[in-house]
Amino acid sequence: MSGRKFFVGGNWKMNGNKDEIKKIVDGLNGAALNDNTDIVVSPPACYLEYTKGLLSPKISTAGQNCYKVAKGAFTGDLSPQMLIDVGADWVIIGHSERRNVFGEGDELIAEKTAFALESGLGVIACIGEKLEERESGKTEEVVFQQTKAIAAKVSNWDKVVLAYEPVWAIGTGKTATPQQAQDVHAQLRKWLKENVSESVANSLRIIYGGSVTGGNCKELAQSGDIDGFLVGGASLKPEFVEIINARG
């Protein structure tokens, strides 16, 4: 195997309330979870401190986004410092919903990634192509461009996890096949070796997201360049335990 520790994140998106979060966390705290997996859950920001207070220490929390400065006149946004203040160790940046719903571009995502890292957070940096880009053979061009923008601003990759999330697989039930995902992950690792360093290419966790379930996670986890998952819908359900334990 790669020697890279398996990483599973649960992106709860804009879902949940205190009662529902308590039920989810009770389920996770009561489950037998693989010690060889880094586990992170990402509730809406307003529930981060509440969730952290309920969680077993085996599970970390992540923000779903943050801005690129520590404070200021940015109504509605929040900073890496605020996420750290409420116990988060990680932040998801550049999710396709931030790109395609809220119009965040590669440059801003790269700047936010760099500042979050400098502030002490780990970053789950998201990339992925749209269906029309895959169908026109532009998958590699798109994900390389997204990664290149991040690489231009990031000097220390130790606390970066790269999440390949094809937009056409997010929330659709149309999961990439293990071969499709493995192919892109391998190409990304090759790009990193050629454009960043062999050390970063070998050590960076590249995780897959897009309709991962308890039913497909084990097959996906058998691919050598798939180092874990970023899970949406299924992370709100008991099957998230199976996904955490996919690489037993």
Ligand SMILES: O=C(COP(=O)(O)O)NO
């Ligand atoms: O957005 C996702 C994936 O969502 P789904 O698992 O619901 O496809 N991860 O960040």
